[in-house]
Every structure is written in C-alpha cells, then in structure tokens.
Amino acid sequence: MLEVKNIKAHKDAYCEALKKRNFEAEEIFEEILHLDEERRSTQVQLDEILSESNNLSKQIGQLFKNGEAEKANQLKEKTTHLKDDSKQLSIQMNTTSDKIQELLFQIPNVPHDSVPTGQDEADNVEIFKEGDIPELTKNALPHWELAKKYDLIDFELGNKITGAGFPVFKGKGARLQRALISYFLDKNTEAGYNELQVPHLVNEESAYGTGQLPDKEGQMYHVTGDNLYLIPTSEVPLTNIYRQDLLNANQLPIQMTTYTPCFRREAGSYGAHVRGLNRLHQFDKVELVNIVKPEDSYEVLDQMVEHIKGILRELELPYRILRLCAGDLGFTSALTFDFELYSTAQERWLEISSASNFETFQANRLKIRYKDKNNKKKLVHTLNGSSLALPRVIAGLLENCQTDEGIKIPEVLVPYTGFEWIK
RNA sequence: GGAGAAAUGGCAGAGCGGUCGAAUGCGGCAGUCUUGAAAACUGUUGAGGGUCAUACCUCCGGGGGUUCGAAUCCCUCUUUCUCCGCCA
Numbered sequence: 001m002l003e004v005k006n007i008k009a010h011k012d013a014y015c016e017a018l019k020k021r022n023f024e025a026e027e028i029f030e031e032i033l034h035l036d037e038e039r040r041s042t043q044v045q046l047d048e049i050l051s052e053s054n055n056l057s058k059q060i061g062q063l064f065k066n067g068e069a070e071k072a073n074q075l076k077e078k079t080t081h082l083k084d085d086s087k088q089l090s091i092q093m094n095t096t097s098d099k100i101q102e103l104l105f106q107i108p109n110v111p112h113d114s115v116p117t118g119q120d121e122a123d124n125v126e127i128f129k130e131g132d133i134p135e136l137t138k139n140a141l142p143h144w145e146l147a148k149k150y151d152l153i154d155f156e157l158g159n160k161i162t163g164a165g166f167p168v169f170k171g172k173g174a175r176l177q178r179a180l181i182s183y184f185l186d187k188n189t190e191a192g193y194n195e196l197q198v199p200h201l202v203n204e205e206s207a208y209g210t211g212q213l214p215d216k217e218g219q220m221y222h223v224t225g226d227n228l229y230l231i232p233t234s235e236v237p238l239t240n241i242y243r244q245d246l247l248n249a250n251q252l253p254i255q256m257t258t259y260t261p262c263f264r265r266e267a268g269s270y271g272a273h274v275r276g277l278n279r280l281h282q283f284d285k286v287e288l289v290n291i292v293k294p295e296d297s298y299e300v301l302d303q304m305v306e307h308i309k310g311i312l313r314e315l316e317l318p319y320r321i322l323r324l325c326a327g328d329l330g331f332t333s334a335l336t337f338d339f340e341l342y343s344t345a346q347e348r349w350l351e352i353s354s355a356s357n358f359e360t361f362q363a364n365r366l367k368i369r370y371k372d373k374n375n376k377k378k379l380v381h382t383l384n385g386s387s388l389a390l391p392r393v394i395a396g397l398l399e400n401c402q403t404d405e406g407i408k409i410p411e412v413l414v415p416y417t418g419f420e421w422i423k
Numbered sequence: 424g425g426a427g428a429a430a431u432g433g434c435a436g437a438g439c440g441g442u443c444g445a446a447u448g449c450g451g452c453a454g455u456c457u458u459g460a461a462a463a464c465u466g467u468u469g470a471g472g473g474u475c476a477u478a479c480c481u482c483c484g485g486g487g488g489u490u491c492g493a494a495u496c497c498c499u500c501u502u503u504c505u506c507c508g509c510c511a
Contacts, residue, residue: 043473047480054480057492061441064491076491083491246470248433248451375452377470 001104001365003379004036017110020117020326025107032103039096046089053082105214109361111326112335118325124338125325130309131318133342134400142345143395144276146402147173150422155276165266165281172422176397176409177284177390179416181259184286184311184387191307193257193288198237200260201228206240209366211332221263230263235384238289239362246377247291247370253300254291257387259284277391278350284390290383291368294360297381298335301357304385305337308353311387314412317396318342320349334359341392345399350392355385 007014007029018025056079063072116125147153152173158166169177189195207213207229212220221230231237238256247254262285277283288307292300305321312319324336333356340349360379363369369377401408406423414420 040473043480047473050481051479053491058441060491065441072491079491246433 001361002107002110003360003364004032004100004104008033008036014110017113018108020111020115021108021329022119022327023108028103028107032100035096035100035103039093039100042089042093042096046086046093049082049086049089053079053086056082108329108331109334109358111329112357114323115329115335116323116325117327119327120325121328123325124322124328126320127323127337128309128321129319130313131316131342133318134344136344136399136402137404139404140345140399140402142276143343143398146398146407147276150407152176152398152422153277163281165279167277167280172417172419173394175417175419176394176413176422179413179418180390180393181284181286183413183416185257185259187307187311187314188257188286188288188387191255193255196238196241196256196258198234198241198258198260200231200237200263202231202236202240203228206236206243209240209243210236210362211365212236215331219265221265231260232264233262233285233386234258234260234287235289238287239291239366239382239384242291242368243366245368247368247380249293249370249372252291252293252370252380253296254289256289256291257286259286261285277395278346280391286387286390288355288385288387291363291380292383293370293372294378294381297357297359297383301335301337301355301383304355304383308339308355308385308387312339312341315393315397315410317393317400317410318344319352330354330356332356332358332361334361339388341396343392343396343399345402346395350396352388352392352396353386355383357381357383 002014011029011033015025015029056075060072060075060079063069063075116123118124141149144153144155147155150172151170154168154170155164157168158164161168185195201223204213204227207220212229212232216232220232222228223230237260238258241256242254261282263282264280266279266281288304290297290300290304309321319339319341322338322340324333324338329336336354336356338351339353339355341352342348343350359381362382363379366382368380368382370380372378397410398407401410406421409417409420409422
C-alpha cells in the first residue's frame with residue numbers, strides 16, 4: 001500500500017512509473033488526495049467540538065464540587081448537541097478513511113527505475129546464466145516418468161487421498177525432499193538467517209498485511225469454519241511476525257528463514273505445463289525474509305540474489321536469472337528477480353525462486369516501522385525470496401542428473417540423503 | 424468442552440467515575456564524576472492524528488453502552504493464567 005503523503009509528493013513520477021504496469025493512476029490519485037483533504041477538514045471540526053465538550057465537562061465537575069448544582073445543570077444542556085455533532089462527524093470521518101484505504105488497496109507498488117517495460121513474461125530480461133546444460137542420452141525421461149520408474153513420487157495416490165496436485169513422496173523421493181530442505185536451511189543459517197517454524201494457517205489480518213487479500217482471494221485455501229487461510233507462502237507468517245511493531249534501528253536487519261508447505265488453489269491452471277511437479281496445490285518451500293532499513297534494501301536484494309546463486313552453483317544445476325518486466329511484476333513488488341532452472345528433458349525453464357524488494361509497500365500495510373538515528377519513525381523495507389521451491393528443484397535435478405545407470409545425486413547433498421545414486 | 428481469575432506505556436506494576444496519557448521500579452537516551460568503563464547522581468523517555476510551530480484531538484486487549492465526564496461502571500468478543508474434562 002502506497003503512502004498518501006508520498007502520493008502527494010511524487011504524484012507525477014508515480015503516475016509515470018505505474019504506466020509501465022499499464023496502471024492509469026492519475027484519476028485514483030486525484031480522488032485519494034481529495035478525500036484526504038476532506039478527511040482532514042472533518043477532523044479539524046471534530047477536534048474542535050470534542051475540545052469544547054471536554055472543557056465543559058471539566059467545568060461541570062468543578063461546579064458540582066463547589067455545590068453549584070444549578071449552574072452545572074445549565075451547562076449540561078449545552079453538551080447534548082455537541083454530542084450529536086461529534087457522533088455525526090466521527091462517522092463521516094471513518095467513512096472517508098475507509099474509502100481512502102479501499103482506493104489505496106487497488107494500487108500496485110511503484111516499479112523501481114530498473115524495471116524494464118513489457119507486457120508479460122516474454123518481455124523479462126535475462127541478466128545472468130550459469131551451469132552446463134547436460135547432454136542426455138536417447139533414453140532420457142521427463143521427471144514424472146523418472147518418478148514412476150524409481151518409485152519416488154506417486155501422483156495417483158495423492159489423487160486418491162486428496163485430489164490432483166497433492167503428490168505422495170516415497171522412499172528415496174521423500175528422503176531427497178527432506179535432504180534438500182535441510183541443506184537449504186543450513187545454507188541460509190550459515191548466511192546469517194534465523195531459522196523459525198511458523199503456523200501454516202493465518203488469519204485474515206495477516207493475509208491483508210502481506211497483500212494476499214484482497215486481490216488474490218481465490219488463490220488461497222480458506223478454512224471457513226474458523227476463517228483462516230492456508231498459507232500460499234511462508235512469507236505471510238514470517239513477515240507478519242513484525243506487524244504493527246516499532247523497531248529499534250539496532251534490531252535491523254532482521255533475517256529470517258523457514259521451511260513450510262505452501263498451499264495454492266491455482267484455479268484455472270491445466271495442461272502440459274502443470275504436469276508432474278511443475279505445478280502443485282501443495283508444495284514445500286524454504287523461504288527468506290529480510291526486514292531492513294530503506295537505505296540498505298537494494299544491497300540486501302543483491303545479497304539475496306548472490307546467496308541463491310551460491311546454492312544453485314553448489315547443486316551444479318543450470319539456471320538463469322531474469323529481471324521481471326513491469327507487466328510481469330507482482331502487485332506488491334518494486335523489483336523482482338526470478339531464478340529459473342533448466343529442465344533438460346522438458347526443454348524449458350522452470351521458475352524456482354523469486355527474490356523481491358517490496359520497499360515500504362508491505363511495511364505500510366503491516367505498519368512495521370523503526371526509529372532511525374534521529375529518532376524519527378520510518379517504515380522499514382521488506383524483501384523476500386525462495387531458497388528454494390522444492391518440487392521444481394527436484395524435477396530439474398531428476399532430469400538433469402539422470403544417466404543410464406540411474407540418477408546421480410549432487411555431491412553437496414550426499415551427506416543429507418545418505419545415498420549417492422537413485423537406481 | 425466446563426468453572427474461576429486477569430488483560431494498563433519497551434518490560435514489571437499501581438490506579439478502580441472528574442485533578443490520569445496515567446504513580447513507582449527496571450530498561451533506553453543525554454549529562455555530571457572518571458585516563459576509560461562500571462557504580463552513583465541529575466535530567467529525559469509511549470503511540471497516532473493535526474499544526475509552519477504551538478494549541479488541540481484520539482488511544483489503558485477489540486467492539487458497543489451508561490454518564491456532562493470512563494483506564495475505572497455495564498454488555499459482548501478475543502486472548503492469557505489456574506482448576507477440571509478430553510486428547511496428540
């Protein structure tokens with residue numbers, strides 16, 4: 001959520017930047033600024049009335065104390081109309097504030113200057129590529145075939161228990177998953193991230209805080225009995241830990257990591273691209289969240305990118321990094337880098353991580369602030385990134401590491417899996 | 424699920440109809456002393472809105488009510504604690 005004072009100060013620049021997203025902000029900005037004026041003038045009126053009635057109340061108290069009941073009763077009569085007026089005005093003020101809030105919720109984050117223009121994923125800009133794409137033998141298989149061949153993942157069984165998109169991992173498949181989770185968490189804690197375990201269900205307030213509500217309502221599983229949502233990403237509980245907090249500068253940066261399953265309804269997706277592990281309703285992910293001072297956020301974003309690179313390098317997997325174009329940028333993000341892993345058997349790139357800087361957009365919704373050197377209260381910047389999303393890493397790993405003898409586990413993982421080959 | 428108690432500033436904790444945005448202690452910050460640090464002493468220290476700055480307004484778990492006036496009384500919800508029941 002953008003701040004009204006920033007809209008006021010940078011209206012033209014914001015309009016210009018939001019055009020990159022095909023978002024015409026001019027009109028909505030005007031309306032917000034107008035409503036803000038209205039809100040303020042209403043408040044001035046309200047404050048005056050409240051001030052007067054506070055004064056009268058004090059006088060009445062004094063008069064009663066002095067035994068001048070008659071005078072007091074005269075003053076009492078004066079307060080009745082003040083009460084009515086203040087009630088009216090406070091309703092009016094709340095209505096206006098709600099309207100402003102509602103409008104602010106509709107506006108996406110302002111893209112960073114470095115975000116390229118573009119309509120959709122085809123316009124994303126590749127900025128880095130690393131790792132050799134292996135030459136596979138003629139018998140090479142896509143991961144869903146490999147999963148079946150080595151009895152690693154059972155998609156049909158998940159179907160029986162829950163439905164499509166809820167696979168059952170078995171034997172070495174399950175162990176490989178657990179190994180990756182441990183490996184990722186170890187890498188993250190080595191880099192200074194604090195490991196946490198968080199709830200997998202969140203309340204409405206949390207979902208609003210990180211921006212899943214109101215605009216992504218249909219994508220979360222909703223537990224209606226208790227009005228809770230299954231998390232689509234652990235970014236939600238992690239970032240909400242600090243909701244409404246006023247931090248001291250020396251508490252920053254806050255670096256958190258956690259492993260959770262993620263639940264996404266992915267309504268309307270189907271077809272070849274969602275086959276196997278490519279797109280699931282439940283999947284595992286290890287997440288990074290950073291809460292930092294505004295002046296540090298872009299440096300931290302770079303660090304996050306370097307950190308994720310390091311992991312992929314160790315896993316010896318071919319990947320590339322994309323700078324998302326304005327059209328493909330998430331609603332809450334100012335700048336996002338996507339990591340894609342090359343799936344050799346499918347001959348396509350799979351998104352396995354996304355590292356974003358939200359600047360103050362989430363922090364403003366969440367009201368996460370800190371006191372800077374001069375004791376000024378400022379909104380923090382929040383960032384997150386996956387390190388990494390498990391299923392597609394497994395998909396890429398199975399496909400790229402397959403040989404005629406079986407699947408060769410990358411060396412760094414062997415201490416975690418306890419085996420070198422899946423045969 | 425049943426019975427009882429409670430929720431106050433960063434923390435602990437008083438206040439139980441007007442003088443309360445709130446005593447006191449701890450913590451934080453600034454200063455005195457010290458070669459430096461600690462201790463001691465002195466001062467300062469909640470949040471939001473509003474203003475050029477004051478003034479002023481709002482906030483004592485959330486919501487509603489009584490009253491001229493509510494942290495204080497009433498209703499309701501939530502949470503926490505204790506006891507009981509059920510249970511991984």
